[in-house]
Amino acid sequence: MAVWLLKRFFPDKTGLYTQLGDIDEAFNTIAREKGNLAAQAWYWITTIRSIPYFIKNSIIWNTIMLKNYFKIALRNIVRQKQYSLINIIGLAVGMACCILIFVYVDYELSYDGYHPDAERIYRATMHFKIADRDFYRGSSPGPMAAALKRDYPEVDYACMVIPYNRILVEVEGNFFSEEHFLYVGNDFFNIWTIEFLAGGPGVIIDRPHTLLLTEDMSRKYFGSADPIGKTFQINQREYEISGIINNPPPNTHLQYHFLTSIYSYRTKPEEMTEWADCFSQTYLKLKPGVKGEDFKEKIRWIAHQHRGDYFKQRGWTYETVLEPIRSLHLHSRADAGNSMLMIYGISVIGFLILLIACLNFINMTTAGASIRAREVGIRKVIGARRSHLIFQFLGESLTLTAGAFLLAVGLTCGILPYFNQLIDRQFEAGRLLQPTSMVFMLLLVLLIGTLAGSYPAFFISRSAPASVLSKRSSAGSYKSFLRRIFVVVQFAIALILTVSTLTVFNQISFMKNQELGFDKEQKLILEVDFNNNHDSIKSEFLQHPDITGATASYHAPGVVYNSITTRFHEEESREVILNYYYLDPDFIPEYKIPMAAGRNFDKNLASDRGRSVILNETAVKLLGWSSPEKALGKIIESGGRGEEYNKTIIGVTKDFHYQGLQRPIGPLGMLYRSDYFGALTLTFKIENLPEILAFVKNKWSELHLGTIFSYSFLDENFDRLYAAEEKTGKIFTIFTFLALFLSCLGIFSLSSFVAARRTKEIGIRKVLGATVPKILGLISGEFVLLVMAANLIAWPVSYFVMRSWLGNFAYRIELTWTVFALAAFIGLLIALATVSYQSLKAALANPVDSLRYE
């Protein structure tokens, strides 16, 4: 240790450490005379005594130089106010952007990581294939959990979970609609990380119909009072509260507000034996050391082992998939979580924005550096080593970056609420203080500072002082070439984003304005509990003069409702899958859905109720008839086999978009079954909406149609189907603006730099008779060329990116040249507007002033 210290302190040019040798000899002498301990003590004392001198020396000289560096840096910043400001602001915006995106991505990647042994927790889900269609379900068969725990020693714990996302809670006669109500198996408490604030898991395991509340729910219903022992009415059953648990963190795929034992569910787990039914979720924790991949193979065909004959007979494959809990949010095919693609996309965009800002920064420091070549020369003459200069320049750019970073943090905190709104998350400024964010931000500063300072630090510091000082050095052509490339890259990025934004918005407006094949205007949707008396309820509402039509159905169009039922064509043994709508005879005329063949349901025909079916054209094609007319009168089986499942085709409608335009029109069957109704559609005249709503609400409570009055407008519901695309569009818009803004900052300072350097040239040109427009063209022309070049890069890239994005939509716009032309036009216009300020200033300047310069 002491030897190491001494080695550091003695600058020994020969590298032979003869001096250390002397000290060793003294050490040995002392050791011989007074003992080893004394010698060691002496060695240490000698070493330590030398430290203060060493430190004092280096501090004195370093502070003197640091003061000088700092002074020069400050002078430079002040002398070039405009450049420095652009530098710092541009960089701060880019960094703020990057920090926000990092916070977002970090959060998305952190899902379900709060379990200490998350890598051992898995969800078993099903991937089934029916009639050549793949289905990924987050759910799994009822007996799965029990079978896993019983038959496989690798499994430590396994439990089933049945989540209810909407449930009515009655407390002292008041109804509340609540979400995230979970029926959980006993092992849930061994798998999940749950902290009990009151009570414990024991009670709810032992006694069905007891309830655990989260902290938030307890506060909502009971304030600061003790809720233990109080009761809730849920599904006509009384639930006693037996404990309070902490709130689950927001970054988990399985949210819960209420937990109750699976034995509170209407069927006992022991009675759930059907392997073909998927309605519960299965979570398991493997024993330490068991590899998920190996175990996955082992349980892959577990459903077939139990119910193989049934699946075989129907030609289904029922494969079990094991998903690690941490991957559920981003990778699961079954959940509508966030996709990894989105994460990659947004990271790339963040990186690109930062790249633009960095290029600006590098550009401006290099431009400034050519002016400072002389300073470097003089420093070298005075005796600075190259390492000193590198240190100086890097330090300078790091300081500037750090300044920009502070501004960026301020900006981030300011934008955070808007950002939250945009991405639908609740981040607090405190997230920035997390270790991961801190490390990221530190790296960001170091990286940018080093990168931006690297050119002057490593290249200029190398130059020989004599050549720098003797010549009136001018910025070399190499540098301006580099600068041009930077501008091209920046604008290419900005243009790619512009094209993307335009395309996204085109697609959204296309989807919103597309003919859906039915009438979605002026439709009010109510959720109603019908008790088989939909006709009388409809007539009650029709009493209002402005309500012109009413129809009952299971769901209103727009709800992405995949009622998967298998279908059997009477002649062939071929199954297909149809979506089903349950509706009354008024539905088709009320929604103005055109018929392709046959007739609508008839209210007065008893045979129409449940025994007749209307298909859409896609379903007809899928079932193998060449025209709608040929399908009429044919009999199909649905839901099962045998006489009682037979239905006669009485009509065929034209295809209509009952789902969003992202999906192709699926095969659809419509049935008249009044016991399946849940939604009431009212057609109204627009004039007196508030009054109609008041009337509807009155009627609704008068007729006792349900516990919570909720209504929606169909056209709004349809617009909401495109919310995800709107969000993408918004994000793209913001980033496009940022990219354009930053690129413009870049060319603005660059053009002013160029104009300043060419003052004299312009003066002479003017004296020789050049006109103002010609000079404008001279300066702006170069930038126009650069933007054109950027277009050449941006077009193919954005074409491929946008084509793959549009591939997500079943109905999409064509990518036409107009979008690209428009983007190019926008880019050019903005670039010209930015540059023209500087070039106009230069062109209008009086040559007398510019030539008088020396």
Place this chain on the structure above:
Amino acid sequence: MKLLSRTEELLLNSILRLEENAYAFMIREKLKEITGKTWAFGAIFISLDRLEKKRYVESFLGNETPERGGRRKRFYKVTSYGLKTLAEIRKIDQAMWKDLPVYLLEKE
């Protein structure tokens, strides 16, 4: 000719006395003998460096010995310039002390 500092003078003196065996450790021992005080290695190294820079002494590397942890010795030798300087200093010293009456030193 420049006047040497007292430390430099002492160092040169001991190097001269040590003849063929003048390296830092021995110089330190010699100094201890002459002055009766223990010198810090740092002081010796720096002064030796300075003397070498001013070309009063020259140095060469010796062999490795086990008691030095395998490191070589750096031997010092007074240059002819150094000798000349030392001789001059001696002359000055002698001139300085020669006719100083002893009783002046023994006041009080």
